[in-house]
Amino acid sequence: MAELLGTFEQAVLLVMVRLGSEAYGRAILHQVNESLKREVSAGSVYTTLDRLEARGLIISKLAEGTPARGGRPRRYYAIAADGVRALNDAHRTMTALWASIQWPAKVSR
Amino acid sequence: MKAAGSPPRWAEFILERLLISKDRRTVTGDLREEYVEAILPRMNRIRADLWYVRQVLSLAPSCASARINVHKVLRLVSLCTFVCACWLAGVESLLRHSGFVMRLGIDAAIGLVALAAILVRPLHLGIRAERCLWTGAIALIGQGTEALIRNARSTHFEGFVLVISLLLMLQGILMFFSLGRGIDTPRNAGRGIGSLE
Numbered sequence: 001m002a003e004l005l006g007t008f009e010q011a012v013l014l015v016m017v018r019l020g021s022e023a024y025g026r027a028i029l030h031q032v033n034e035s036l037k038r039e040v041s042a043g044s045v046y047t048t049l050d051r052l053e054a055r056g057l058i059i060s061k062l063a064e065g066t067p068a069r070g071g072r073p074r075r076y077y078a079i080a081a082d083g084v085r086a087l088n089d090a091h092r093t094m095t096a097l098w099a100s101i102q103w104p105a106k107v108s109r
Numbered sequence: 110m111k112a113a114g115s116p117p118r119w120a121e122f123i124l125e126r127l128l129i130s131k132d133r134r135t136v137t138g139d140l141r142e143e144y145v146e147a148i149l150p151r152m153n154r155i156r157a158d159l160w161y162v163r164q165v166l167s168l169a170p171s172c173a174s175a176r177i178n179v180h181k182v183l184r185l186v187s188l189c190t191f192v193c194a195c196w197l198a199g200v201e202s203l204l205r206h207s208g209f210v211m212r213l214g215i216d217a218a219i220g221l222v223a224l225a226a227i228l229v230r231p232l233h234l235g236i237r238a239e240r241c242l243w244t245g246a247i248a249l250i251g252q253g254t255e256a257l258i259r260n261a262r263s264t265h266f267e268g269f270v271l272v273i274s275l276l277l278m279l280q281g282i283l284m285f286f287s288l289g290r291g292i293d294t295p296r297n298a299g300r301g302i303g304s305l306e
């Protein structure tokens with residue numbers, strides 16, 4: 001089994017799955033904020049993207065910018081085969097863990 | 110000065126200096142786009158600018174760790190702080206001026222925080238233990254600032270107090286930047302947003 005992904009890493013990868021070919025830095029940052037319903041800093045998102053890329057779970061390529069960006073290029077990210085495998089592993093592991101317990105648990109007073 | 114509808118120029122300038130060339134234009138472009146299209150329409154200019162500055166600050170630790178080994182610098186500064194605390198404690202217990210017991214306690218606390226900052230990584234005490242040390246970092250910054258202000262107001266300015274207070278503040282800031290953030294570990298060494306050049 002591949003090394004298990006952290007919760008935030010999973011969140012970033014799942015957002016990338018949702019965005020598909022539109023997954024670039026700003027879109028990922030924006031979508032992670034929306035999905036987690038809290039303000040996530042750019043530092044957390046870019047550091048996670050950087051780490052995932054260094055682990056070979058995602059790949060990136062540059063594309064042209066827009067006037068709103070002052071003409072600066074966009075870096076688009078895509079999930080690599082190892083990334084899909086890591087997500088599948090994480091999903092399987094979490095499903096198995098949740099399936100092994102009764103939920104919701106009763107709160108004892 | 111800044112153009113209408115664009116993030117603070119000084120903050121963008123700092124971010125550009127912090128990031129390595131690979132990320133310089135893409136990351137600043139992303140933040141500018143988010144600022145213009147999502148943040149500015151939702152809130153007033155001051156709050157939008159604060160949002161931008163917060164993003165720059167959130168990127169600073171990973172950029173800094175990509176350029177310098179912050180933890181190595183922290184260990185060195187902590188060692189200096191520890192030596193200073195021992196020296197101060199020694200002097201206090203020799204001179205025994207009034208209130209020396211309280212000052213001895215403060216010196217011991219500073220020494221312990223410095224020692225903990227040196228040992229927390231080599232002993233693999235974990236990210237939680239590192240985050241506990243943020244309390245010590247706040248205390249060190251507070252103590253350093255207080256000593257600095259008191260020294261500035263004092264009738265005779267003492268150089269060694271200035272050095273020690275700056276050292277305490279530097280250590281506190283470095284503790285925030287390098288501990289409890291999962292950077293500089295063997296797995297992540299040299300990574301961070303600025304390191305994939």
